[in-house]
Structures are given as C-alpha cells and as structure tokens.
Amino acid sequence: xxxxxxxxxxxxxxxxxxxxxxxxxxxxxxxxxxxxxxxxxxxxxxxxxxxxxxxxxxxxxxxxxxxxxxxxxxxxxxxxxxxxxxxxxxxxxxxxxxxxxxxxxxxxxxxxxxxxxxxxxxxxxxxxxxxxxxxxxxxxxxxxxxxxxxxxxxxxxxxxxxxxxxxxxxxxxxxxxxxxxxxxxxxxxxxxxxxxxxxxxxxxxxxxxxxxxxxxxxxxxxxxxxxxxxxxxxxxxxxxxxxxxxxxxxxxxxxxxxxxxxxxxxxxxxxxxxxxxxxxxxxxxxxxxxxxxxxxxxxxxxxxxxxxxxxxxxxxxxxxxxxxxxxxxxxxxxxxxxxxxxxxxxxxxxxxxxxxxxxxxxxxxxxxxxxxxxxxxxxxxxxxxxxxxxxxxxxxxxxxxxxxxxxxxxxxxxxxxxxxxxxxxxxxxxxxxxxxxxxxxxxxxxxxxxxxxxxxxxxxxxxxxxxxxxxxxxxxx
Numbered sequence: 001x002x003x004x005x006x007x008x009x010x011x012x013x014x015x016x017x018x019x020x021x022x023x024x025x026x027x028x029x030x031x032x033x034x035x036x037x038x039x040x041x042x043x044x045x046x047x048x049x050x051x052x053x054x055x056x057x058x059x060x061x062x063x064x065x066x067x068x069x070x071x072x073x074x075x076x077x078x079x080x081x082x083x084x085x086x087x088x089x090x091x092x093x094x095x096x097x098x099x100x101x102x103x104x105x106x107x108x109x110x111x112x113x114x115x116x117x118x119x120x121x122x123x124x125x126x127x128x129x130x131x132x133x134x135x136x137x138x139x140x141x142x143x144x145x146x147x148x149x150x151x152x153x154x155x156x157x158x159x160x161x162x163x164x165x166x167x168x169x170x171x172x173x174x175x176x177x178x179x180x181x182x183x184x185x186x187x188x189x190x191x192x193x194x195x196x197x198x199x200x201x202x203x204x205x206x207x208x209x210x211x212x213x214x215x216x217x218x219x220x221x222x223x224x225x226x227x228x229x230x231x232x233x234x235x236x237x238x239x240x241x242x243x244x245x246x247x248x249x250x251x252x253x254x255x256x257x258x259x260x261x262x263x264x265x266x267x268x269x270x271x272x273x274x275x276x277x278x279x280x281x282x283x284x285x286x287x288x289x290x291x292x293x294x295x296x297x298x299x300x301x302x303x304x305x306x307x308x309x310x311x312x313x314x315x316x317x318x319x320x321x322x323x324x325x326x327x328x329x330x331x332x333x334x335x336x337x338x339x340x341x342x343x344x345x346x347x348x349x350x351x352x353x354x355x356x357x358x359x360x361x362x363x364x365x366x367x368x369x370x371x372x373x374x375x376x377x378x379x380x381x382x383x384x385x386x387x388x389x390x391x392x393x394x395x396x397x398x399x400x401x402x403x404x405x406x407x408x409x410x411x412x413x414x415x416x417x418x419x420x421x422x423x424x425x426x427x428x429x430x431x432x433x434x435x436x437x438x439x440x441x442x443x444x445x446x447x448x449x450x451x452x453x454x455x456x457x458x459x460x461x462x463x464x465x466x467x468x469x470x471x472x473x474x475x476x477x
Contacts, residue, residue, distance in 0.1 A: 050117075051116040052121075052135055057116070067117060070113045074109040080213075081100060081209055082101035084105070085216050086204075088220075096160050103156075105209070108144070148197075157194075161191075169187040170228045170235075180377075183377055186231045189228070190225055190226060191223070192221065197221070200219050200222065238373035239373060244391050245327045246390045246391070247323025247388070248320065249345060250387075251386075252385045258312050266387060269317060273375055274373065276371050280368065289359045291310050297310060301338070320388070325391070326353070330370075335355050341436035352441035353443075372393050373393060377389070398448065412438075416468040417470070418470045419472065421475075422474050424475060425475050437465050438463050438464050438466070443458070444458045445457050
C-alpha cells in the first residue's frame with residue numbers, strides 16, 4: 001500500500017504541475033521583492049530631505065516638509081506665541097513683568113527638525129519600513145513640550161530673588177538679675193521657589209503654545225518658607241510665642257538731653273516679664289527719676305510752664321507703652337493724661353492717646369489677664385527719633401477694636417511764650433512746644449475674647465489750652 005501511494009505522487013504529470021507551481025511562486029516572490037526594493041528606494045530618495053508622510057507636531061501635519069520649511073513654519077508660530085506677557089506678583093519682591101520672548105517660550109525648532117527629518121531613516125531597513133507604514137496608516141505625533149531654561153530664570157528673577165531671599169533667624173532668650181537681657185524673636189526665612197516657578201510657567205506655556213493667541217498671564221511668585229532651627233517658644237520656658245501688641249511714638253525736634261532721658265528710661269522699662277495675673281507698675285520698674293539716678297535736665301511741664309527739670313522726656317516712654325497696652329487689649333488699671341496737649345505725642349497719633357507719670361505718685365498700671373507670661377521689649381531709634389514698645393506672649397483669641405479719637409470741643413491757645421535759655425547761644429530761638437488748643441477728646445475700646453466682651457470702655461481726656469513755647473538763647477560765646 002505504501003509503495004503504491006508513492007508511485008502515484010511521483011507520477012510524471014503531477015510532478016510537472018508541482019514544479020510549475022513552485023517556480024511560479026518563486027518568480028512571484030522575486031518580482032515582489034524587486035518591486036518592493038524599487039518602492040523603498042523611491043521612497044527613500046523622495047523623502048531623503050523631507051519628513052515622511054503622516055508626521056504631526058501638535059495638530060500640525062509636517063509630512064513632506066523640508067528643513068527650511070520646518071524652520072520657517074515653527075519660527076512663525078513662535079513669533080506669535082512670544083507676544084504673550086507675564087506678570088509675577090509678590091508682596092516681598094514686588095511685581096515683575098516678563099515676556100514670553102524673555103522666557104524663550106515656544107516650539108523647540110531645532111529639536112523638532114532633527115526628530116522629524118530622522119524619523120524612518122535609520123540603518124535598519126525593516127524598521128524604516130515599519131515606521132513609514134505605521135506613520136502612513138496611524139500617524140506619528142512628535143512631542144513638543146516646552147521647558148523653562150533655569151539659567152534664564154536665574155537671570156530674569158535675580159533682583160526679585162534678592163528681595164525675597166532671607167535666612168531664617170533662630171530665637172535667643174537669656175535672663176540676668178530677673179530681667180530678660182537678650183531677646184530675639186525667631187523669624188522664618190524665605191527663598192524664591194525656582195522649582196515651583198518652573199512648573200507654573202511650564203503649565204501655563206502649554207495653553208499659550210496650543211492656542212497661539214497673545215495672552216496676559218498673572219501668577220503669584222512662589223516663595224518657599226524656611227523655618228528656623230529654634231523657635232521663640234522653644235527658646236524660653238515661659239510660653240512666649242508671638243507678638244501680642246505694639247505701640248509707637250516719635251520725638252522729632254527733641255533737645256539732646258530729652259533724647260538721652262528717653263533712651264535711659266526706655267532701657268529701664270524693658271526686658272520685663274509680667275507673670276499671669278500680675279499687676280504691672282510703670283513707676284516700680286522705672287525707679288526714681290533724678291540726677292542721682294542718671295537723668296539729665298530737660299524741659300518738663302510744671303505748674304503750667306515749660307521749665308528745666310530732671311528726667312524731661314520720660315513720659316514719652318510711658319505714652320508709648322500705654323499705646324502698646326491698648327492695642328494688646330490688656331486692662332488698664334491706672335492711667336493719667338497730660339494736662340495739656342503735647343506736640344511730641346501727636347506727631348504720629350491723634351490726641352487723647354498719651355499717659356503721663358510722675359514718680360512716685362502718678363503711675364501707669366495694667367493687669368496681665370492673659371493666663372500667660374508677657375515680655376515687655378522696646379526699640380529706641382535715635383536716628384529716626386522713634387520709640388516702639390512690643391509686647392510678646394501668647395495669643396488667647398482676643399480681638400481689639402479702638403475707634404478714632406473724637407474732639408468734642410476746642411479752646412484756642414494762649415499767646416506764645418518766650419523763655420530765656422542759658423544753654424543756647426545768644427541770638428538763637430528754638431521752639432520746644434507748639435501751640436495747641438484745649439480740647440475734650442474721647443475714644444472707645446472694645447476687647448472681645450471667645451465671642452465674649454471682656455472690656456468695653458470709653459476713654460475721655462480733657463486738655464487745657466497750651467501755648468507755643470520758644471527758647472531764646474542767652475549764652476555768650
């Protein structure tokens with residue numbers, strides 16, 4: 001049976017047919033290979049210096065484009081894109097206008113040309129055939145992502161970074177003889193966040209590039225907060241965390257002795273820790289005010305006249321601290337206004353917000369009802385002739401509302417007063433007090449804590465009319 005089957009297969013007629021089929025197949029394949037080779041050769045020659053068909057960048061077809069056409073096409077797109085503008089805003093550094101041109105925003109033309117022209121033109125012919133066929137049927141989309149050049153950002157934002165960048169400050173706290181001798185509140189540092197800035201620009205650039213319409217983009221300049229190694233609370237054991245109140249006054253035009261006395265008194269009422277529940281006395285902390293305790297003669301109001309007296313200017317200190325106490329929402333136990341409106345205390349403030357002291361009888365007192373320690377600190381600035389008192393403690397959710405002082409009635413000032421001054425050269429006239437009419441002034445203060453009113457008061461002051469005072473030099477040179 002087996003021998004008979006083989007003999008049928010090898011019949012001469014069948015053999016001829018089978019042989020013909022084989023040769024036909026071989027010839028067909030050979031012809032196909034030649035035709036394919038010719039086609040590939042033609043394709044390679046036709047697109048030797050052009051982009052193969054079916055290639056896209058964004059939604060634009062770039063198939064068939066030459067290097068010059070690609071360059072012209074995308075340069076034209078970039079011209080439109082780069083008419084857009086940015087404004088980077090920040091409180092610390094101000095506003096910085098930057099154009100899309102400054103940021104080199106747009107298509108990376110050189111990269112696109114390289115990628116597009118090299119696509120489907122490797123040394124592997126089969127890979128090229130696959131890429132060309134896939135591109136023709138499905139299309140190939142090349143990436144066009146824009147990325148910010150960090151060196152350009154560093155240059156553009158150099159000046160604004162100098163304003164923003166600040167090293168954090170560690171807190172300092174030390175006590176000697178029951179006074180805080182060294183106190184520096186911790187401060188956060190800051191730096192321009194270039195990493196986040198890059199992301200913000202990259203994200204907005206995509207929309208600008210895709211729409212190609214001129215746009216004005218406003219962005220917040222990103223700032224990174226740098227925390228100190230030692231915070232104020234960590235530096236002390238009294239739970240002092242933050243500023244809770246501040247008061248300021250100016251003393252421009254003060255004579256040298258008055259400035260000296262302000263500085264001395266301020267140094268003695270500073271670095272003081274007030275315990276929870278304690279009643280603070282200004283006089284107790286200030287001490288006696290005489291030449292024996294270091295004060296110099298300066299002009300004071302005494303018996304209705306401006307005269308030389310020990311410690312003139314000390315009330316500048318009590319007035320400034322009083323303003324800090326008001327703003328902190330602390331209860332004022334004792335306060336006395338000046339009998340007359342004093343020009344120094346109205347240089348940066350309306351009338352009615354002053355406090356006089358006269359050791360030991362006339363005092364200023366407040367109570368610490370915060371439940372935490374309070375630190376009293378001041379900053380004396382002789383150059384700018386300002387004094388600032390700052391109270392530090394822990395915020396206990398109290399809010400303070402103080403109305404603008406209202407003058408209810410006025411009385412004109414008396415005629416100007418001229419007084420001899422043996423310390424000034426003869427022929428010199430210097431005004432030390434300015435005319436101020438008498439007035440009745442009042443303002444209200446409401447302090448709320450946890451939605452409950454804890455202080456609701458009207459503070460009224462009656463000032464007698466006050467005359468301008470001039471010092472006339474009598475000192476012979």
